[in-house]
Amino acid sequence: MRAVDRLIQDRLVARATELLGAGEVDLVLGHRRRGLPLGSRPAFVSDPAQAKELVFDEHCGLNLTVYLPRLLRPSGRKAAPRVAIVVKGCDARSLVGLVKERQIPRDNLIVLGVPCLGVVDLHRLQRLVGGAEIVDTMPDDSGSRVVLTDHLGRSHQLELDALLRDGCRTCRHPTPVMCDELLGEPLEPRAAEARFAALEAIEALPSAARWQRFRAEIAKCIRCYACRQACPSCYCTTCFAEQTSPAWTTPAAQESDVMLFHLGRLLHMAGRCTECGACTAACPTGVDLSPYAAMIIREVEDQWGKEANVSLDDLPAMIEFNPEDDQSFMTEPQA
Amino acid sequence: MQERLLERKDVPRFVEALQQELDVLGPMDRGGEIVLGRILSPDRLDLDYHQIGLSPKEVFFPRWETMGHVEGDRLVEDLPKQRGFVLLGIRPCDARALTFLDLVFEWRGIRDPYYVDRRENGIVMTLACRHPMSTCFCTSVGGAPDDERGSDVMLFAVPEAFVVRTVSEKGTELIDKVAGAFLGEVPRRHLDARAEAIRAANERLEKIDLSGVKSGLDAGFGAGHWEAIALPCLGCGTCAYVCPTCHCFDIVDEVCEGTARRIRCWDTCQFQLFTYHGSGHQPRPSTAERQRQRVMHKLAYAVDNYAETFCVGCGRCVRHCPAGLDVRETIALMGAVP
Numbered sequence A: 001m002r003a004v005d006r007l008i009q010d011r012l013v014a015r016a017t018e019l020l021g022a023g024e025v026d027l028v029l030g031h032r033r034r035g036l037p038l039g040s041r042p043a044f045v046s047d048p049a050q051a052k053e054l055v056f057d058e059h060c061g062l063n064l065t066v067y068l069p070r071l072l073r074p075s076g077r078k079a080a081p082r083v084a085i086v087v088k089g090c091d092a093r094s095l096v097g098l099v100k101e102r103q104i105p106r107d108n109l110i111v112l113g114v115p116c117l118g119v120v121d122l123h124r125l126q127r128l129v130g131g132a133e134i135v136d137t138m139p140d141d142s143g144s145r146v147v148l149t150d151h152l153g154r155s156h157q158l159e160l161d162a163l164l165r166d167g168c169r170t171c172r173h174p175t176p177v178m179c180d181e182l183l184g185e186p187l188e189p190r191a192a193e194a195r196f197a198a199l200e201a202i203e204a205l206p207s208a209a210r211w212q213r214f215r216a217e218i219a220k221c222i223r224c225y226a227c228r229q230a231c232p233s234c235y236c237t238t239c240f241a242e243q244t245s246p247a248w249t250t251p252a253a254q255e256s257d258v259m260l261f262h263l264g265r266l267l268h269m270a271g272r273c274t275e276c277g278a279c280t281a282a283c284p285t286g287v288d289l290s291p292y293a294a295m296i297i298r299e300v301e302d303q304w305g306k307e308a309n310v311s312l313d314d315l316p317a318m319i320e321f322n323p324e325d326d327q328s329f330m331t332e333p334q335a
Numbered sequence B: 001m002q003e004r005l006l007e008r009k010d011v012p013r014f015v016e017a018l019q020q021e022l023d024v025l026g027p028m029d030r031g032g033e034i035v036l037g038r039i040l041s042p043d044r045l046d047l048d049y050h051q052i053g054l055s056p057k058e059v060f061f062p063r064w065e066t067m068g069h070v071e072g073d074r075l076v077e078d079l080p081k082q083r084g085f086v087l088l089g090i091r092p093c094d095a096r097a098l099t100f101l102d103l104v105f106e107w108r109g110i111r112d113p114y115y116v117d118r119r120e121n122g123i124v125m126t127l128a129c130r131h132p133m134s135t136c137f138c139t140s141v142g143g144a145p146d147d148e149r150g151s152d153v154m155l156f157a158v159p160e161a162f163v164v165r166t167v168s169e170k171g172t173e174l175i176d177k178v179a180g181a182f183l184g185e186v187p188r189r190h191l192d193a194r195a196e197a198i199r200a201a202n203e204r205l206e207k208i209d210l211s212g213v214k215s216g217l218d219a220g221f222g223a224g225h226w227e228a229i230a231l232p233c234l235g236c237g238t239c240a241y242v243c244p245t246c247h248c249f250d251i252v253d254e255v256c257e258g259t260a261r262r263i264r265c266w267d268t269c270q271f272q273l274f275t276y277h278g279s280g281h282q283p284r285p286s287t288a289e290r291q292r293q294r295v296m297h298k299l300a301y302a303v304d305n306y307a308e309t310f311c312v313g314c315g316r317c318v319r320h321c322p323a324g325l326d327v328r329e330t331i332a333l334m335g336a337v338p
Helices: A003-021 A048-053 A064-071 A089-100 A122-128 A197-203 A207-219 A226-230 A255-268 A278-282 A290-304 B008-021 B092-105 B113-121 B169-179 B188-204 B213-219 B226-230 B238-242 B287-306 B316-320 B327-335
Strands: A027-032 A041-045 A083-087 A109-113 A134-138 A145-150 A155-159 B002-007 B023-030 B033-038 B064-071 B074-077 B085-090 B122-127 B153-158 B161-166 B249-256 B259-266
Touching: A003 A027, A003 A048, A003 A083, A003 A109, A027 A064, A041 A048, A064 A083, A064 A089, A083 A089, A089 A109, A122 A155, A122 A278, A197 A207, A197 A290, A207 A255, A226 A278, A255 A290, A278 A290, B002 B008, B002 B169, B008 B023, B008 B085, B008 B161, B008 B169, B092 B113, B092 B122, B092 B287, B113 B122, B122 B169, B153 B169, B153 B188, B161 B169, B161 B188, B213 B287, B213 B327, B226 B287, B226 B327, B238 B316, B287 B327, B316 B327
Parallel strands: A027 A083, A083 A109, B023 B085, B085 B122, B122 B153
Antiparallel strands: A027 A041, A134 A145, A145 A155, B002 B161, B023 B033, B064 B074, B064 B259, B153 B161, B249 B259
C-alpha cells in the first residue's frame, strides 16, 4: 500500500467516524474490501462503528458519484439523507458535472476529496499474470510494487505503475477540483504528453485496419450496459438505446446496433466525460473504447478550448452557445 | 462407461480427428480473455484455462438470433441449420447448467426448437476441475469438480495426458469412431493422480450452507433485507448475462428496407424495462426488488418449478459484478432468516 494512501485512509476513517458520530451526516459513501483479494466495492456506512471498514488504496477505482442521484432523491415523505462522499480527482469532475446539470443538489453533501496517485486496471493485471487467479497480495510498503500470489503458489512481483489505468498515467486532475475537505496533500498533474497516445496510434493505422480494430473491440460487447450504468454522466431515465418509439436500435447485439449504442453514448458524453475510466473497468468482457472517447474529448477541447467539468462556473461546451465561438467551419454556399 | 488415455502430444491429432466429423468449439485466448470459439487450428485450444468469461449457454441460446423473417404475408421460421459440433473442454458446472436450461426450453411437451435443435446437434466434452477458483462453490449447490451431469465425455488432466471417460452413448460412439486408434490404456499411476486431484479440488472448494436459503427467501420476501443488499447494485445486466443458467429473453421485430425479421435476444430482470407496464406502473421500482427477483428466481422459484436450484456455483457473477455484489453473502444473509 502506498504510504500516502495509508495516511489518507487513516484520516478518512477518523473523519467519517467523527461526521457520523456527531450526526452531521447520515451516510458516508466510500470504498471497502470486497469478497475477492483484489478490487474494492462501495461502502455505505451509516454507523460510526463501521467507519473503520473504509479503505483507500490503488484498488479504489469506482466512481462513487454514480450513486448520488439515486441517494439524494427524497423518497416519499422521507427527506433525502445527508451524505459525505469520498471522491478522487476524476470523481470530483463527475460531481461538478452532476451539480451543473442539476442532477444533484450541492447542499446536504459533504465532499471528502482524496488526491489520487492512480488506480489499478484489473483487466491489465489479469493479462500480466497470464490468466492465473490471484489469491493473495503480500504487503509491500515500497509503494511502487505489488507482490501477488496466484492459485499455484507462484509469486508475481509487478511494478505498480505498469498496472495503472492508462487514464491515470496521464491524469491532469489528481487533486479534486471540488471538495469541502481535502484529506491529503495536493498532487501535481501527471505528464500530459502521452494523453492521446492510444488514439494517435490508431489514427496512424490505414483506414481498413482502423475499421477492423474498432470491429474487434465491438465484437466483445454483450450489451449488458455495465459501462452505461457505471457512468455518472449516464443518468437518462430512458436511454436512447432502449427507446422503442422510435426504436433506434433493437435490444439485441447485431454489430451495427452495438456500434450505434457505443458511438451514441460516447457522443452524448461530448464535453462531459471526465476520463474516470469507470466504463472500461465495469465491462465484464474487456471492451475498451477509451481511445474513441479520447477523440471526442480532444475535438471538444480543440474547438472550444474547454476541459469538461473542471469548473462549476462554466457551461458544458455542448450546451452553451457563445457568439464568440469560432464559426469558420461554416462556408459560403457555392455560387 | 469407458476410460482411456489421451497423451498431451496426441491432443492436436484428437482435435483434427473430431474436425473430420464435426465443428469443434472450445476455450481459446482472445486478447487476454478466455472465450469460447470455433477451433480451426488445434494449437488455439486452451485446456489449461480456469474459466471461460461468458458461459457456454451462448452456444445453444445465443446473445441474439433470427427466429424468422417475413415473406409476403407469412412469417417463415429460420431454424438453426448447422453442422454437428463438439463443445470441448467446458467445465462440469457449465455442463450441469445446460441440463437446467433443458428443463426450461423443453417443458411439458412445449419444445423450443431454436435451443433444442442446437442441443441435439452438439456433443459436450467437459474438462474436470483441478484448481477451483476462490469464487467457485459447486459442491455447495449439489455439483462437483467431476460432476458428470450434462457431459457426454469427461476429460481429466493428469501428468502429460488426459484420462478420457465416455459418459453417454453419444459420447461413447464418437470417441470409438474418431479416436479409438490412438487412445491407450490408463496406467494405475494416472488413476491415482486423478483421484488425488479430485480430492484436493473438493477440499479447496468453499463450502456455503444453503440449507436455510429456500425457506429464508420465501419468509423474507417483505422483510426489508433487500434494500441493503442491492444498494450498491448499478442495474446493469452483467450478472444475468455471464450466468450459465439465466435464460430470460426478449423478442423484437426489426423492420428494415421493406423486409422484416423477428429476433430473439437476451433480456434480464435487472433492467428497468423488464417489468415496466404499458400503463406506466413499475412493479419493481428499485434495485432492491430486482435483485430479490433474480436471487429468488434461481434459489426459490426454480426449486418450486423444477425441483432444482438454478445456481451451479460457477462464481462468475461474483467476479464480474462491477459493484462487488456477492451472491454468497446474500445466501448467508437470507439463509439466516427464520
